[in-house]
Amino acid sequence: MHPAIQGLLTIVIGVGACVGYFYLSNQFLDKVLFPAKGPHAGRNINRANIIRPWLFLFPALFALCLYLAYPVFETLRMSVTDRDQDGAFVGLANYSQMLSEPKFWEAMRNNMMWLVVVPAASTAFGLLAAQLTDRIRWGNIAKSLIFMPMAISFVGAAVIWKLVYDARPPGTEQIGILNAIYVGLTGNDPQQWLTLPIWNNFFLMAVLIWIQTGFAMVILSAALRGIPEETVEAAIVDGANPFQIFFKIKVPQIMGTIVVVWTTITIVVLKVFDIVFAMTNGQWETQVLANYMYDKLFRANDWGVGSAAAIVIMLLVTPILVWNVYNARKEMR
Amino acid sequence: MDNIAGTKSSLTWAVHISVAVLVALWLFPTVGLLVSSFRTADQIATSGWWKSMFPSEQNLTLRTADPAIQVQTGGMFVIEGELFEEGSPAVISVWGTSSREIDAYTPGQTAELKEGTITVQADGAYRMESPTEMTGSRGQRVFVTAELPPEFTFENYSKVLFSGDNTDSLAKAFFNTLTVTIPATIIPIVIAAFAAYALAWMDFPGRALLVAFVVALLVVPLQLALIPLLKLHLGIGIGKGYLGVWLAHTGFGLPLAIYLLRNYMVGLPRDIIENARVDGATDFQIFVKIILPLSFPALASFAIFQFLWTWNDLLVALVFLIDSTGQTTVMTKQIVELLGTRGGNWEILATAAFVSISVPLVVFFAMQRYLVRGLLAGSVK
CATH class of the missing domain: 1.10.3720.10 (MetI-like)
Known part of the structure; x- marks a missing residue:
């Protein structure tokens, strides 16, 4: 069967099954199990209303538990077992093997650099863009254009930036803009930017910063507009200059939003995989955790160490997870 | 909000320029890819995409028509024609007949060949003359340095x-x-x-x-x-x-x-x-x-x-x-x-x-x- 027809059928069956499930299970509850008539009508309605939320929730809960909650525990289990020994319990052997690999420490070091640089730079550029574009007439067009990379896939972005970083042999005309500028300004030989250890990490980070700045800008710009005007007016009356207004009046008031943006980008950074996979594949000391894990799982077929790496990523995410849950609960009260 | 009475807008220009720079910086990489997708492999490999918007100077190797079309007028054998395709706005700055001296002549000058002479004009029109019948199965090679207009193609997409x-x-x-x-x-x-x-x-x-x-x-x-x-x-x-x-x-x-x-x-x-x-x-x-x-x-x-x-x-x-x-x-x-x-x-x-x-x-x-x-x-x- 042609996949397109298969896809169409899946939509029809999937959506039909979902709607059918909700409709029929509700009908069953109201008409058969606890009909709202007869001697126990009142009691039946109450009972039906106790059960109904779970009918609405069941498919979602089932999928969430199966696709996200269960894998966390299964990965934890696999990280302390060995696939070659038929899944025998090996304690922390996978972890100690992982910790003894230089590639893992390289990935950790790079990830830490990513964690510091990317959220900081994206938030800073986003804040700058938000503040500047709010003040001019063509600001909305400027915003859309800065926001645009959000729609581009990491793989597409990797191709775009590989062209920027392209290097041709010395003496020939450079087709990568970075080398063209570099050679034009300094007269040195062109550089293979992606193979320069340490620095190449920053060239990869530039790609993610380029993508994430738009996200930071959109959210921070909404927050900036939500600042009460009186506070800014009062500062102006008191003789504050534009920089003082921005750093001492506006930024402190949107600190909460800045933190949200920062943590959201932090999570993206921890999961970053496609950019490194497509541009260097972890060569030349650019390995990151997610790509290290992919290497272990699907190239080395070492599920134990791969799972251990996944657990490390999970541990790094956990503080943000706890903080988010804490905030959500505070808000619901 | 920032324009209320009492504030100066002296920074307005700085703001406009900074935003323009920021937008250009963010747009540039994508535009590079878009422009490159409309260029041929040769063009991409020999010049940066940012140069493709402007006319560029290129060295080309072209050929005159076969000796088969030569005509005899007034005791001379003559071949006349155009080096470029019809309608091409290319302008030749220098040309030559040997790969070692591609800039030997300016347009309008006449070069000596083994048999006869050739004159090439700036727009690519040429005239070869020889007192004897020209031989060989292929035309004469001409090396030109010409200003070519930007050129784009849909071939990559197809x-x-x-x-x-x-x-x-x-x-x-x-x-x-x-x-x-x-x-x-x-x-x-x-x-x-x-x-x-x-x-x-x-x-x-x-x-x-x-x-x-x-x-x-x-x-x-x-x-x-x-x-x-x-x-x-x-x-x-x-x-x-x-x-x-x-x-x-x-x-x-x-x-x-x-x-x-x-x-x-x-x-x-x-x-x-x-x-x-x-x-x-x-x-x-x-x-x-x-x-x-x-x-x-x-x-x-x-x-x-x-x-x-x-x-x-x-x-x-x-x-x-x-x-x-x-x-x-x-x-x-x-x-x-x-x-x-x-x-x-x-x-x-x-x-x-x-x-x-x-x-x-x-x-x-x-x-x-x-x-x-x-x-x-x-x-x-």
Whole structure:
């Protein structure tokens, strides 16, 4: 069967099954199990209303538990077992093997650099863009254009930036803009930017910063507009200059939003995989955790160490997870 | 707000310029790819894309017409013609007849050949004269340095989209991506909408706990799910294929869907829902007839997110979809492969990448309003 027809059928069956499930299970509850008539009508309605939320929730809960909650525990289990020994319990052997690999420490070091640089730079550029574009007439067009990379896939972005970083042999005309500028300004030989250890990490980070700045800008710009005007007016009356207004009046008031943006980008950074996979594949000391894990799982077929790496990523995410849950609960009260 | 009485707008120009620089910086890489996708392989390899907008000076090797067309006038054998195709606005600055001296003559000068002479004008018109009959089967080579106007081609696109060549053709991967994307966008919306309604408007014990559970799952890295779920899929017979990738995307998209939709539904006016209850509507009716139509903006913003995410995804497709036959490859995977095997063929790479990002870009610019609204609902809290 042609996949397109298969896809169409899946939509029809999937959506039909979902709607059918909700409709029929509700009908069953109201008409058969606890009909709202007869001697126990009142009691039946109450009972039906106790059960109904779970009918609405069941498919979602089932999928969430199966696709996200269960894998966390299964990965934890696999990280302390060995696939070659038929899944025998090996304690922390996978972890100690992982910790003894230089590639893992390289990935950790790079990830830490990513964690510091990317959220900081994206938030800073986003804040700058938000503040500047709010003040001019063509600001909305400027915003859309800065926001645009959000729609581009990491793989597409990797191709775009590989062209920027392209290097041709010395003496020939450079087709990568970075080398063209570099050679034009300094007269040195062109550089293979992606193979320069340490620095190449920053060239990869530039790609993610380029993508994430738009996200930071959109959210921070909404927050900036939500600042009460009186506070800014009062500062102006008191003789504050534009920089003082921005750093001492506006930024402190949107600190909460800045933190949200920062943590959201932090999570993206921890999961970053496609950019490194497509541009260097972890060569030349650019390995990151997610790509290290992919290497272990699907190239080395070492599920134990791969799972251990996944657990490390999970541990790094956990503080943000706890903080988010804490905030959500505070808000619901 | 910054323009109220008493403030100077001396910084306005600085602001305009900084924004222009920022926009240029952000736009430049993408424009480079777009321009490159309309250039031939030679053009890409010999000059930077930023130079393609302007006329450029190039060294060309051209040939005059065969001696077969020579005519005899007044005791001389003559060949006349044009070096360039008709209508070409190219302008020759210097020319030569030997590869060692390509800049020996200026237009209008006459060069001595083995048999006879040749005169070349700036617009490429030439006249060869010889007292004896010219021999040989091919025309005389002429080396010219000429100013050529910008030139663009659609050839790359026709090659990438319609050639049917397995390594270069994206047409199949395009449809595969579409096949992955559409069900993976629609199904989670249906499931999440019901759950979000229950979490927003139905009273039951444990509701707050479930909301917290969804919030927690929002940040769980999907890397954790790869191996356990692949094992599960292989175990229950789904294997690698479309069904698996649809289910995986559904599962991974649900937390955001439920969270976004619940946040939106909570904000709907309580009166409407309570009036409907008093009038005897069941929860199912309230949901279908009131909540769903009112939640359209939230549904749209999640749909855009999920569409962009599934279209741009590489990891989930690599793990759950693409088997060893490669029949179900998606565009992102194919581009990564091109990067590996054809790292130097920028014309193919640029065109393929642009085909794959064009659909999300269209969706992005058409539905930007909903996207922004969704982002704000999803994170500013």
